[in-house]
Amino acid sequence: MRDEGVMLLFMVCVIIVVVHPLKLVSANLEGDALHSLRVNFDDPNSVLQSWDPTLVNPCTWFHVTCNNDNSVIRVDLGNAALSGTLVPQIGLLKNLQYL
Template identity: 80%
Template structure:
């Protein structure tokens, strides 16, 4: 009888503790991921000094915001004079909505693992020193509304996968070294030449430069002035 009671008590404790245990595991995993980022960055202003890996979760760290489940939803590190490279472990922040790393001197490639951040709404990596290709995996970010990668040293083509992000409202890829044809389907049909400016090897209608081997752009139709609007003549009524 005591054995059955003991087994039931153990089962009850497991069921009760399971959500808490899962939350702690998730928080520790996210804390480890962010601490990996910290160790890979030079931080002359010590803005990451509070990122202490011995804490239960990273929700008390400066520049980190969590939800009610102690899961990271924002990392705000713009204008922090950071340098170094990003780490693939950032892809473990499954609930991250805002990754703000603009106006630093972060270099190296954009990790393809950022495509795992399927809750991401804003990805701001502009005004850094990122190099290499734009990862094709970013096309998996189906909730993304803001993608700003301008003023870096990115090369290669614009991934066609990005045109599948129907939620995309703001796109800035200007001031890089991108090449090839600019897609004009999907969400990309909404964007103006400003989104792609100062990439001298991009081509396509939005850039004003035909791609090699493609026919020249058709000239616009001739302007036809509208017919003049006739003014109705009102006759005076006779008595």
Template identity: 70%
Template sequence: MAVAADVVARTLAVVLAVALLSPRLVSSNSEGDALYALRKSLSDPDNVLQSWDPTLVNPCTWFHITCNQDNRVTRVDLGNSNLSGHLVPELGHLEHLQYLELYKNNIQGAIPAEFGNLKSLISLDLYNNNISGVIPPTLGKLKSLVFLRLNDNRLTGQIPRELVKTSSLKVVDVSNNDLCGTIPTTGPFEHIPLNNFENNPRLEGPELQGLAMYDTNC
């Protein structure tokens, strides 16, 4: 009887351990899946993504990826990596991501609205690419965002007024795009220099008395 009781106790211990670990494994795998979706959407002539192996439990051993002590992805560092292709909405699953560095590549297409789910994001650096479409209003949900650098792309549309409520913003650079409408002057935009908006031929200048001047033709 003692042997049987010992077997039962050991079995329960194993089941409990699996139950405790499962959420972490599932979340880590979902992060790996999200990053692998990005890899599949990109052309990588210099093989900088060669270590991104989707069969691993989590992506923390991949080059250009940083994780915290809980094996959650906090940084993606792929600036100036000769990449081309598109961003993917799956990146919105990286809820612990703080730094997304994809500057100085040849990434095309739109910024996914799902980036508004990156609730821990501090820095979004997509400058010097070939990104088009509008700046997603969902970025206004990023309450930890400090750096938003989207300059030197092909972005169109207006600067989302949702960003005015992002009090953490310190740096916004959208120069050298094709934005239109007016420049916000309230909230964090009160301290953003005007040269961070220059070379947008259809951008008309600062709002009058902080009132948004929406252009229906924009």
């Protein structure tokens, strides 16, 4: 019984060590994608000022909504007076439901 408990604890630790950083990497990829969008837009009112690519994930940025897994599901830029074109990196937002 003791060996089973040790093995279970080991497996839980492996899952935490392996899966948790993958979520951070995914969030960073999404932040990088949104930052690419930001630098491609003309933003006369500084609406995207909070889009700081040095943060762990973009879920704290204004106009960005994430799900429970810290994955971007919504980017609401209506009435922001932005101009420019979308970038291909927007395709990295795998869970995006609203733009």
